[in-house]
Amino acid sequence: MSPSPVSRPGRALAGLTAVAACSAGLLAAPAPASAAPDPARAPAAGTYPNLAPRPPMGWNNWSYYMCDINEKTVLDNARALVRTGLAGKGYRTVTIDDCWMGRARGSRGELVADPVKFPHGMAYLGRQLHRMGLKFGIYEDVGTLTCEKFPGSLGHFQEDAAQFAEWKVDYVKADGCNVPIAPGHTKEETYRDLYGQMSRALRDTGRPITFSVSAPAYFQFDGDTVWHQVIGWSAEVGNLWRGGRDVALQQSTPAAKWSSIVYNFRYNAKLSGLQKPGRWNDPDFLLAGDTGLTREEIQSQMSLWAMMAAPLISSTDVTGLSGQARSVLGNKNVIAVDQDALGVQGHLVQQDDGSAVLAKPLRNGDTAIALFNSGATARTLSVTAAAAGLPQAGSYRLHELVTGRRTRSGGDIVARDVPPHSTVLYRVTPG
Structure with a gap:
């Protein structure tokens, strides 16, 4: 029997169940040869370039839109970042999350954008973002499939990295769903090797691509020793890392959204000793916007994320952003705390x-x-x-x-x- 699908951590606020499913399902999966850890490929300390001297800022579609995403939605939100002045305050990296691609690779093994959602392709999307003075971010997975069952990069790291560089991608978020564990190797060894492979592939392109690693989120419930170990090597292979459970989705109730903000704050606040300037703990997206949260709640998230030197990545409909939400996201004095050059997590x-x-x-x-x-x-x-x-x-x-x-x-x-x-x-x- 094939392994069960692996949810991204915290999907539907069921992070513990999802990670347990990850461990159980994938350990039983047959492993492609490229999944086997190779000691010669182990990441060396400090080898990934320091491409994020300040916590990244921008927009990502996932929490608000999930898979209901297309070229127009992305570009409309990008234009809204510019129009509202948020881009000028630092929110400049626009990242398309899962579901942007077709269900199968092309005839040459290449990733193919969904022709209905993105009829002009991803290189065109990147050009449009760059013309607005924005950066272009994209999503992939180090496993066989993404969390939503689109083609993963396992076995294609070099080709996919080269393709991203050709599209002028500036930022890659790499998830860790559907990772088969090679017989005789631990889950931690396998994740370390695969993220190391993607890291090297991105670096080898010669293009400066900020690398967001999701590996630690898959170890939050495996005990602090291994969790912190994974965070340690994530800081070697990338610039920032998702530490644990996802923040709540737009479809969640306001109470569930607030609960997820508090939960993510509490786990991330305890990781300050594992962060260092230029290598950032990421407790997930900002929910300021049309979310049902109160002004006090969205302001708390913004202030706490700034104190933790967290990436400030909004996931909302920027085209309909209220004046209240713009005020929270655009507070230059709070942003200055997050972006402080000392680079210390509170x-x-x-x-x-x-x-x-x-x-x-x-x-x-x-x-x-x-x-x-x-x-x-x-x-x-x-x-x-x-x-x-x-x-x-x-x-x-x-x-x-x-x-x-x-x-x-x-x-x-x-x-x-x-x-x-x-x-x-x-x-x-x-x-």
Whole structure:
């Protein structure tokens, strides 16, 4: 019996089940010869170019549109990024996720764009994006098939990378569905080898292609030791990596979307020690837009993602973006925290069941501090200067980055009456 399809992590908020299915189904699958790990091909530390010195920013269709995607939808959203000013604020990489291709390769083994969805082909799409001053991102999978059963790159890494380079692709997101495990090899060994092969193939094209690795998401429930090990080599073969469960889809309820934001924040916040400048933990897409979430909830996600130096990749209908959502996504002071040149992920300095406080050192000597109320009632949150890692000073200047309000503190950093699901984000300057 052929193995069951492997869902991408967290599909329909069933991440644990999906990853369990991945392990069970694929270990039983017959493995092509190219799936067998080759020690000579093991990735060397630091070999993939540092093509993302700041966390990537842009747009991806998956969370909002899933497979209901076509050339017009992509280009309409791209134009909206430019028209709304979001592209000018950094949201410049437009990535087409799963379902862009036909069900079979062409006569020469090449990937073929779906002729109905993308009648002018992918090279044309890339040219249109580049003419707008945007970057072109595309999706593939290191397995035999993508998550939605389109052709995967296993056995075709060199050819597919060359094809992407020919199309002038700037960014590749590589998933890990339908990966057959070679007999005598572990799941971790196999994923490491296949992602290493794709990494080398992209590098060998000579084109600077930012590489987003999804491998760690398939190990979130395999224990912290192996999960962290996979994150470690993901930082060698690529520029950023999906750490765990997908954020909720547009079809999910607002409550499920908020729950997924909190869940992804909680797992990613614990990974700060595994991130380094230019190599980024990715807790998945921003949901600001027509999602049913409140202003406080979409602002919390934006502020928390900025504190974690996470990629800021919107997945919504930008063509119908409300003024409220544009304000959240386009807040230049919050974006500056995310894009800070020091490149440090903020770390948890205190937390309880309903709140968390993060601190993030910034390049100019300031510190960003986020006080997050994840509970259902308003709370006053505070942290001492020492706990937040602030240098000793007679006082501290506080700039609240959402409201713009400026205050001073003689010691503790306090946010009073923080509404439910809200985050207060300060930029703190000693003296």
